[in-house]
Amino acid sequence: MNRRTATALSAATALTAALALGLTGCSSDDTASAKGAEGKPKLEVSGAFMPQPVMDMAGGFLTIKNDSATADKLLSVTSGLSDDVQIHETKNQKMQQVKFFDIPANGELKLERGGSHIMFMNIKQKPKQGDKVAIELHFEKADPIKVELPVEAPNHNPKQH
Incomplete structure (x- = not known):
């Protein structure tokens, strides 16, 4: 593996991790919003x-x-x-x-x-x-x-x- 491939691989890994964290954050927010939109019984x-x-x-x-x-x-x-x-x-x-x-x-x-x-x-x-x-x-x-x-x-x- 050359240096250019290693750098590209590191960047791809970092991007994948960032996307995963971002999606997890959105998922949590969406769940909270869905519960909030549904609301508690009145x-x-x-x-x-x-x-x-x-x-x-x-x-x-x-x-x-x-x-x-x-x-x-x-x-x-x-x-x-x-x-x-x-x-x-x-x-x-x-x-x-x-x-x-x-x-x-x-x-x-x-x-x-x-x-x-x-x-x-x-x-x-x-x-x-x-x-x-x-x-x-x-x-x-x-x-x-x-x-x-x-x-x-x-x-x-x-x-x-």
């Missing part, structure tokens, strides 16, 4: 409440509306009221814990009496009607949302009003 919570608990457990109910083309999932709920907050569905009149709830794109998730709901196990104190219980909803894609559940009468059911 979620809004309404109708939140907790019936006044009569035992050491409590239920929580609310609706999560998704006004975006991106579906999401409710993964968990946290609260100072309990160290064990679960999400449950009711099937065949039996409650069972689930790992997540789907929130469809341009749709909603309803957590309501007799159906899917939040379950506070071994509550630390029994909130009274008129109190508010702070919770935080955690999603797969969207940022967490803090919500206050107004404590209603033990038999409160918005469907009956």
Whole structure:
């Protein structure tokens, strides 16, 4: 190999490396842009409440509306009221814990009496009607949302009003 070939080979190697780094940089930017363009789901919570608990457990109910083309999932709920907050569905009149709830794109998730709901196990104190219980909803894609559940009468059911 002569000096001219070695110089050309070095230049080609350097050019290839620079192009590879440049493409990698573009690829990363494109991925970030695509995520940014797609955006996080736009979620809004309404109708939140907790019936006044009569035992050491409590239920929580609310609706999560998704006004975006991106579906999401409710993964968990946290609260100072309990160290064990679960999400449950009711099937065949039996409650069972689930790992997540789907929130469809341009749709909603309803957590309501007799159906899917939040379950506070071994509550630390029994909130009274008129109190508010702070919770935080955690999603797969969207940022967490803090919500206050107004404590209603033990038999409160918005469907009956």
